Amino acid sequence: MQLRSMFAQNYRSLRSIRMDLWDTTLFLGENGVGKSNLYRALQLVQAAVAGRLVHELAIEGGMLSVLWSGTRREAEGPARVRFEVEVLDEERAITFRYRVEVGLRPPKAAAGFPLEPQVKAEELVVDHGRRPVTMMKRAGPAISVRDASGRMRQYPDQALTSETAIALLGDAGHFPEVAAFRRVVANWRFFHGFRTDRFSPLRQPCLAVTGPMLDEDGANMAAVFATLVHTREDTVDLDRIVAAALGGARLVVPLPGETAEFGLSFPDFPNRVFQARELSDGQLRFLGLAAALLSYRLPPLVALNEPEASLHPDMLPPLADMIAEASKTSQIWIVTHSTQLAEAVRERCGVRPRKVVRENGATWIEGMRLTGVIAGESDDED
Incomplete structure (x- = not known):
């Protein structure tokens, strides 16, 4: 519908x-x-x-x-x-x-x-x-x-x-x-930014309950990633986009026990996994958008209000890639003041801002x- x-x-x-x-x-x-x-x-x-x-x-x-x-x-x-x-x-x-x-x-x-x-x-x-x-x-x-x-x-x-x-x-x-x-x-689903302070739900482990789609506050983000990795067992798009946006980083999602967690591994530190509490605001917000747009099951409509907030300009083309991928199965509504993001979405989705x-x-x-x-x-x- x-x-x-x-x-x-x-x-x-x-x-x-x-x-x-x-x-x-x-x-x-x-x-x-x-x-x-x-x-x-x-x-x-x-x-x-x-x-x-x-x-x-x-x-x-x-x-x-x-x-x-x-x-x-x-x-x-x-x-x-x-x-x-x-x-x-x-x-x-x-x-x-x-x-x-x-x-x-x-x-x-x-x-x-x-x-x-x-x-x-x-x-x-x-x-x-x-x-x-x-x-x-x-x-x-x-x-x-x-x-x-x-x-x-x-x-x-x-x-x-x-x-x-x-x-x-x-x-x-x-x-x-x-x-x-x-x-x-x-x-x-309506996503108007994500909290990134030290007490943000995105920085905390969440209950190990299968997450087919992201909650609007992002509180089940770790479970959404765990569902993609351990239930669907297909993270090709997610891995490609995370690497493109975050300097070759790799998303690390262990099999959940009582809680679900995730981290990032970077090429410069191959033996170290950076936990969610250690990530920058921009990194964390981009991962929140990835969970919203690449989840196991997408909602019929995804509305994004200024998704470019706190993102480095290099993250905007991968964000547009995610939007284009999500638009294959969901209706997408975007509000932005970034001409760069608007142009990237136009190129990929064929829509005029x-x-x-x-x-x-x-x-x-x-x-x-x-x-x-x-x-x-x-x-x-x-």
Whole structure:
């Protein structure tokens, strides 16, 4: 199932932006233009599916912090943050469209806290190619859902303003379309750098539990490497890329006992294995990206926010090689301000970087029409 388009409105610098997406989507922009808000908007859709959307917005400072602060027209109605995604199930030729809107509590309302983000509306539509069918619709606390007979009915429970209907219905276990959409979005992975301080999870041994894919904080990185080395027994791509990026280094992964560990062996010190706690920040971050992009099983979507951070320029071509390899089986979303990385990804994946700019205070994509299509984009796959 592939993410085909996204829409965000009134979220931070995203005034109103809709865009079509590809197998590999590459955003390039200077600091401060709001490109990370694109990444975060998609991450918040996943939070809605998990039932954590209001919590995540509260962490950002609540509605007064996340709402678009520029000029608004009176005809637009109440100020709300709105997110939409369109996901295509290619095998079954089914398109899922999900929308969620969050706003402030009305001044005289009794439910909820005064400045708490509140879920106002949601909708999940399924399109089988004949006509779109609404599977779930939420307005305020009331939820309507399509039952097995195809009729819309009121769901017996009402949603709190802090809850999403998509999470409530998914947990109920009676709505297969909702469950299918939740399952694919829940498996998206977002990697926004990795901690590299002395207490970083990447520097610690982890439990010896098979790791098919990397956790977002990288805490199971040693288990991911151990799974590749001792379960799949195929590390050709991993070994080649580690050697290219880290001066001929070799990844050393002993058979796990109670914990899984790893280290690096360098040509200048052939009899010494440098443990994770001894590695530089750049070395450790590159290995985190390697675990994310070359794991035993890749998620349906991998989103990388400024993956070039702390990496030496010589590491960027091997990073682009990993991105190209991962793009064969996963959808890749990259946000970067490195023209070198963008060019390397373009060469390997055949995708044109989408330049993120500011127009009248709002984040926009250079050359993009209001429909979300970018002029000349059909020429990308030459």
